[in-house]
Amino acid sequence: MANYNSVTPEIIAELEKAAHGHVVTGADVNPDYAKDEMPIYGSRMPDVSIDATSTEEVSAIMKVCYENNIPVTTRGAGTGLAGACVPICGGVVICTTKMNKILSYDLDNFAVTVQPGVLLQTLADDALKHGCMYPPDPGEKLATLGGNVSTNAGGMRAVKYGATRDYVRAMTVVLPTGEIVHFGATVSKTSSGYSMTNLMCGSEGTLGIITEMTLKLIPAPQATISLMAPFEDLAACISTVPKFFKRHFHPQALEFFEKEILVSSEEYLGKQVFPRKIEGTDVGAYLLVTFDGDTQDELDPIVEKAAEMLLEDGALDVFVADTAPKLKDIWAARSSFLDGIEEQTKLLDECDVVVPVNAIAEYVGFVADVKKKFDFSVKYFGHAGDGNLHIYACSNDMDPKEFNKQVDEFMSAIYKKAMELGGQISGEHGIGLGKTKYLAEALGPVNIRLQQGIKKVFDPKLILNPGKVCYRL
Numbered sequence: 156m157a158n159y160n161s162v163t164p165e166i167i168a169e170l171e172k173a174a175h176g177h178v179v180t181g182a183d184v185n186p187d188y189a190k191d192e193m194p195i196y197g198s199r200m201p202d203v204s205i206d207a208t209s210t211e212e213v214s215a216i217m218k219v220c221y222e223n224n225i226p227v228t229t230r231g232a233g234t235g236l237a238g239a240c241v242p243i244c245g246g247v248v249i250c251t252t253k254m255n256k257i258l259s260y261d262l263d264n265f266a267v268t269v270q271p272g273v274l275l276q277t278l279a280d281d282a283l284k285h286g287c288m289y290p291p292d293p294g295e296k297l298a299t300l301g302g303n304v305s306t307n308a309g310g311m312r313a314v315k316y317g318a319t320r321d322y323v324r325a326m327t328v329v330l331p332t333g334e335i336v337h338f339g340a341t342v343s344k345t346s347s348g349y350s351m352t353n354l355m356c357g358s359e360g361t362l363g364i365i366t367e368m369t370l371k372l373i374p375a376p377q378a379t380i381s382l383m384a385p386f387e388d389l390a391a392c393i394s395t396v397p398k399f400f401k402r403h404f405h406p407q408a409l410e411f412f413e414k415e416i417l418v419s420s421e422e423y424l425g426k427q428v429f430p431r432k433i434e435g436t437d438v439g440a441y442l443l444v445t446f447d448g449d450t451q452d453e454l455d456p457i458v459e460k461a462a463e464m465l466l467e468d469g470a471l472d473v474f475v476a477d478t479a480p481k482l483k484d485i486w487a488a489r490s491s492f493l494d495g496i497e498e499q500t501k502l503l504d505e506c507d508v509v510v511p512v513n514a515i516a517e518y519v520g521f522v523a524d525v526k527k528k529f530d531f532s533v534k535y536f537g538h539a540g541d542g543n544l545h546i547y548a549c550s551n552d553m554d555p556k557e558f559n560k561q562v563d564e565f566m567s568a569i570y571k572k573a574m575e576l577g578g579q580i581s582g583e584h585g586i587g588l589g590k591t592k593y594l595a596e597a598l599g600p601v602n603i604r605l606q607q608g609i610k611k612v613f614d615p616k617l618i619l620n621p622g623k624v625c626y627r628l
Contacts, residue, residue: 157224157616157617157618157621158224159224159225159226159244159246159618159621160223160224160225161202162202162203162225162245162246162247166219166223166225167180167203169219169223170203170205170216170219170247172215173212173215173216173218173219174205174207174208174212174215174216177205177206177207177208177212178203178204178205179203179204179205179206180202180203180204184200184201184203184204184248185204186200187233188200188201188204188230188233188242188248188250189201189241189242190233190238190241191230191233191234191235191236191237191238191239191240191241191587192233192234192235192236192497193235193236193237193238193503193504193505193589194503195502195503195504195559195589196237196238196241196587196588196589197238197241197243197588198241199241199242199243199244199245200242200245201228201242201245201246201247201248202245202246202247203246203247203248204247204248204249204250205247205248205249205250206250206252206253207249207250207251207253207254208253208254209254209366210327210329210335210366210367211335213249213251213329213364213366214329214333214334214335215333216247216249216333217329217330217331217332217333217364218332218333220246220247220331220618221331221332221333221616221618224616224618225246225247225618226242226244226245226246226247226618226619226621227246227247227248227249227331227618227619227620228240228241228242228244228246228247228248228249228360228619228620229248229249229250229251229305229360229364229619229620230248230249230250230251230302230360231250231251231252231271231272231298231299231301231302231305232252232274232297232298232299232302234295234297234298234302235302235306235584235585235587236505236507236584236587237306237359237581237584237585237586237587237588237589237590238587238588238589238623239305239306239359239360239585239586239587239588239620239623239624240360240587240620241587241588243588243621243622243628244621244622244628246618249364251270251271251272251299251301251364251366252272252299253272254270254271254272254301254366255270255272255273255274255277255299256269256270256273257269257270257273257277257278257281258270258367260285260287261341262285262287264341265287265371265372265373265374266324266341266369266370266371266372267282267287267289267369267370267372268367268368268369268370269300269367269368269370270301270366270367270368271299271300271301271302271304271365271366271367271368272299272300272301273299273300274296274297274298274299274300275289275291275293275295275296275297275298275299275300275303276296276297278300278370279292279296282372282375283375285372286374286375287372287373287374287375288372288373288374288375288376289322289370289372290312290315290316290317290322290373291303291308291309291310291312291313291316291317291318291319291321291322292310292311292312292313292408293308293309293310293319293583294310294311294490294492294493295493296490300368300370301365301368303319304319304320304323304326304355304356304365304368305355305356305357305358305359305360305365305585306319306357306359306583306584306585307319307320307356307357307583307585308583308584309538309541309543309582309583310538310583311408311410311445311489311538312407312408313538313540313541313543313583314406314407314408314409314538314540314541315405315406315407315408315447315540316373316407318583319356320353320356320357321371322370322371322372323339323352323353323356323368323369323370323371324339324340324341324342324352324369324370324371325337325338325339325340325341325352325368325369326338326339326352326355326365326367326368326369327365327366327367327368328355328362328363328364328365328366329363329364329366330363330613330614331363331613331614331615331616331618331619336351336363338351338352338355339351339352339369341369354609357585358624359585359586359587359620359623359624360619360620360623361610361613361614361619361620361623361624361625361626362609362610362613362614362619363613363619364619376407376447376448376449377448377449377450378447378448378449378450378451378453378454379407379445379446379447379482380445380446380447380451380454380458380475380476380477381408381443381444381445381446381475381476381477381481381482381485381486382442382443382444382445382446382458382461382462382465382473382474382475382476383429383441383442383443383444383473383474383476383485384441384442384443384444384465384470384471384472384473384474385429385430385433385438385440385441385470385471385472386438386439386440386441386442386469386470386471387436387437387438387439387440387469387471388439388440389411389413389439389440389519390516390520391440391468391469392411392439392440392441392442393411393440393515393516393519393539394468394516395442395464395465395468395469395470396409396411396442396512396515396539396540397512397513398464398468399444399461399464399540400512402460402461402464404446404457404460404461405446406444406445406446406461406540407445407446407447408443408444408445408538408540409442409443409444409445409538409539409540410442410443410444410489410536410537410538410539410540411440411441411442411443411515411536411537411539412440412441412443412489412492412535412536412537413439413440413441413534413535413536414431414437414438414439414440414441415534416492416495416496416534416535416536417429417441417488417492419492419495419496419499419534420488420489420491420492420494420495421488421495422495422499423491423494423495423498423499424487424488424491424495426484426488428484428485428487428488429441429485429488430472430474433471433472434471436471438471442465442470442539443485443486443489444461446458446461451477458475462475492536492545493545496534496547496549499551500547500549500550500551501550501551502531502548502549502550502551502553502555502558503547503548503549504547504548504558504559504562504566504589505545505546505547505548505584506545506546506566506569506570506580506581506590507543507544507545507546507581507582507583507584508543508544508546508569508570508573508578508579508580508581508582509541509542509543509544509573509578509579509581509582510542510544510573510576510577510578511542511576511577511578512539512540512541512542514542514576514577514578515537515539515542515544517576518544518572518573518576518578519535519537519544521569521572522535522546522569522572525565525568525569525572526565528565529548529561529562529564529565530550530553530557530561531548531549531550531553531558531561531562531565532548532549532550533546533547533548533549533565534546534547534549535547538582541582542578542582543582543583544582546569548561548562548565548566566593567593567596570593570596570597571596574597579597580593580594580597585624586623586624586625587623587624588622588623591622591623591624591625591626591627592627594624594625595625595627603625606624606625607625607626610624610625610626
């Protein structure tokens with residue numbers, strides 16, 4: 156493992172030349188730059204933070220750090236949930252949030268070029284003004300696009316449209332050496348050597364620093380309808396999911412959740428949207444489905460058939476949300492699940508495993524059995540359409556050391572089960588700092604060796620975001 160040098164006054168002076176007026180040191184460094192949204196993975200203040208403003212500036216910074224063997228961690232809005240932007244070796248943090256311009260649209264080719272600090276919500280709103288939609292829809296709308304690409308974020312629309320990787324056409328990257336390279340092109344397909352663009356997507360800042368991206372857009376759907384179906388229990392709810400695909404319904408989003416996590420969200424929002432009882436029967440779980448298309452007339456028969464199927468499969472009722480206020484209310488409750496949990500929980504850890512869609516019911520049943528062995532509570536919900544499940548270990552009264560010990564045992568068990576079912580460690584949040592152990596156990600020594608080999612080709616001194624993904628410190 157690499158040995159890093161300390162940041163000296165002389166190095167700070169060189170960084171000042173590289174990024175004049177943007178270098179912050181010591182007590183003036185923003186304390187948010189020490190961590191991300193998951194405190195359980197710890198924090199460490201960097202020696203230096205730099206709010207970069209251009210590709211050339213990032214290049215100049217990296218040349219100084221590479222020459223002097225200084226560790227560098229890149230961050231965007233810091234909304235990650237795996238500790239990927241925690242600067243565990245100190246050194247320099249480069250923040251890209253001020254590189255926040257939408258640079259250009261190419262509407263003939265349905266593409267947009269952006270800087271990494273542009274917020275997901277900003278692009279989503281702006282693209283609609285041009286009659287386009289940027290399909291990736293991660294839950295955290297105030298995340299940066301650079302962070303989304305670096306983790307290959309998914310979200311609720313991935314079931315129909317795919318994850319972020321499917322929308323990255325090209326990018327500009329600064330390598331650890333400070334060299335500037337361009338990967339990809341604004342074309343629909345390529346068979347031109349190794350896909351460097353795909354390699355960068357999901358690399359979590361360990362291979363290079365993305366400073367510009369060209370992203371694919373699609374024509375914006377003109378009609379959207381959501382269905383909300385309450386069920387008496389979770390098993391009945393989940394068993395319905397594969398039938399949406401067998402019957403060619405093509406939902407834009409397909410989500411499941413239990414009542415407990417919904418209550419947390421609605422308490423956080425201060426507004427009840429979903430029914431808790433249907434004709435005297437307690438609701439135990441919900442399925443939330445969205446369809447989109449060019450016209451309302453196109454969607455009406457699909458919605459009718461889907462509602463009939465849900466009722467046949469045990470839904471207590473089916474509610475239709477076909478107006479903007481109704482859609483806003485139900486999806487606001489769904490989007491606030493994590494916010495509600497965070498507000499009400501002192502100790503929190505999570506995983507976002509992904510399993511085959513037809514294995515969701517078995518996997519959730521396994522988690523329900525395993526959680527009984529531990530002193531913390533477990534809450535979960537998921538993107539039922541693509542098998543990506545979010546599982547949270549929560550406690551307000553456990554000793555932190557005991558919590559961490561028990562959570563490690565719990566996570567090991569549920570990750571092992573996910574792999575047995577043909578799943579993966581992470582569907583969209585990434586590995587970061589918090590999941591390196593579980594990734595190594597899941598992939599085995601040969602795959603980890605290959606990943607470490609890729610890391611060394613890009614970053615021979617191992618200075619870029621050390622201790623993350625395939626390397627543990």
